[in-house]
Amino acid sequence: MNPERIQNEGQINPARFSIKDSVRYMFGEQRLLFVLIGITIVALISNVVVIPSSSQSEPISASFQVAVSTSVPRRIAYELPTRNFDLVNAAGARIPLGLKSKSLRVLVTGGSGFVGSHLVDRLMARGDNVIVLDNFFTGRKDNVLHHLRNPRFELIRHDVVEPILLEVDQIYHLACPASPVHYKYNPVKTIISFITLFSSRLRYHKTNVVGTLNMLGLAKRINARFLLTSTSEVYGDPLEHPQVETYWGNVNPIGVRSCYDEGKRVAETLTMDYHRGLNTEVRIARIFNTYGPRMCLDDGRVVSNFVAQALRKQPLTVYGDGMQTRSFQYVSDLVDGLMRLMEGEHVGPFNLGNPGEFTMLELAKVVQDTIDPNAKIEFRPNTEDDPHKRKPDISRAKELLGWQPSVTLREGLPLMVSDFRQRIFGDLKEGGSSMSTF
DSSP states (O other), X not given: OOGGGBXXXXXXXXXXXXXXXXXXXXXXXXXXXXXXXXXXXXXHHHHHSOOOOOOTTSOGGGGOEEEEOSSSTTOEEEEOOOOGGGSBOTTSOBOOGGGOOOOOEEEEETTXXXXXXXXXXXXXXXXXXXXXXXXXXXXXXXXXXXXXXXXXXXXXXXXXXXXXXXXXXXXEEOOSOOSHHHHHHSHHHHSXXXXXXXXXXXXXGOTTHHHHHHHHHHHHHHTOEEEEEEEGGGGBSOSSSSBOTTOOOBOOTTSTTHHHHHHHHHHHHHHHHHHHHHOOOEEEEEEXXXXXXXXXXTSSOHHHHHHHHHHTTOOEEEETTSOOEEEOEEHHHHHHHHXXXXXXXXXXXXXXXXXXXXXXXXXXXXXXXXXXTTOOEEEEOOOTTOOSOOOBOOHHHHHHHOOOOOOOHHHHHHXXXXXXXXXXXXXXXXXXXXXXXX
């Protein structure tokens, strides 16, 4: 700087110091201060300004954000940026932008099946990123086709008896043949043989045990919360009525239903062992008879049997004297219970079912009233190990989950009938089979 412009004690001579000299002085002598001020301004702007989401023309892979979880060291979760259609809750009401919680990455095994696909619908409506794992043994691709173009949805054809590595926050483990037709058709696939060296066909033993072990191992590795969908069949032919969660059951370990009953009992054991021994976060739901749209048309369950038979003008087949009792819950009630259990703080097991109890003859009468009053009833010999009574005690779910079913049988059955009518007569008009493979 020109010395003529500086006075004795380093002070600037205001009379001869121009604006140009002032700028040079500030950016020369005080440049560090201005760098700090600039960094502060940029940081403030980046926290206030919302960066718009990428356009739909951009590839999905280019729009991924990487976020490091603070709760799990060295774990990286890959999440799609929130889009406008994410900001709608399950009830359809829009959520204020500032109140939108972080969307979860959720794995649903068996997610293209009857219950699984309805659960996927609810999770997607909530704004979660959902991965469906299914081998389509009993599931149908049609059940989840409406999500395929959604960037938050992913469908993987995979059998849970084989390991897989994914990064998720929650695992809903629903994969298992759950109807008598399917688990009796291939009982070995339903449970397990621990001897896997004799034949490649023995891989079909593994769904309940090895599949559950694989998913528990995945949950342990990535610190995800794991929910097992067990069944009321763990109570067998109960000597206690109604059934409470503390009842140990009355199961025939060598009967035709034991592949399913004992398989689920082992799955519950494994789940609790991972919880107690390895501190894995788990939840257990014991599901009672459930009905609704997307059930398999000919899966051997009493509600789907009666509805399909009445629509096809066939006799309603009642096994035994028809005085066996069951409790029927609509699928939306079950999905609500599963989500409450997953989001709650209680391990379980919890009975999830409708305590309204019907005999098989009473159910047949409701189906007649709904579809065809002239439908005939045909009695056949009862099946082996068929439970005589089945009714859940849901006191625990009411108290700890704040859950109870709200849809009655006479309200829910017409919704199922409408779905069955479209699938049966729609397929027949096209000249195809009345039951889709997928």
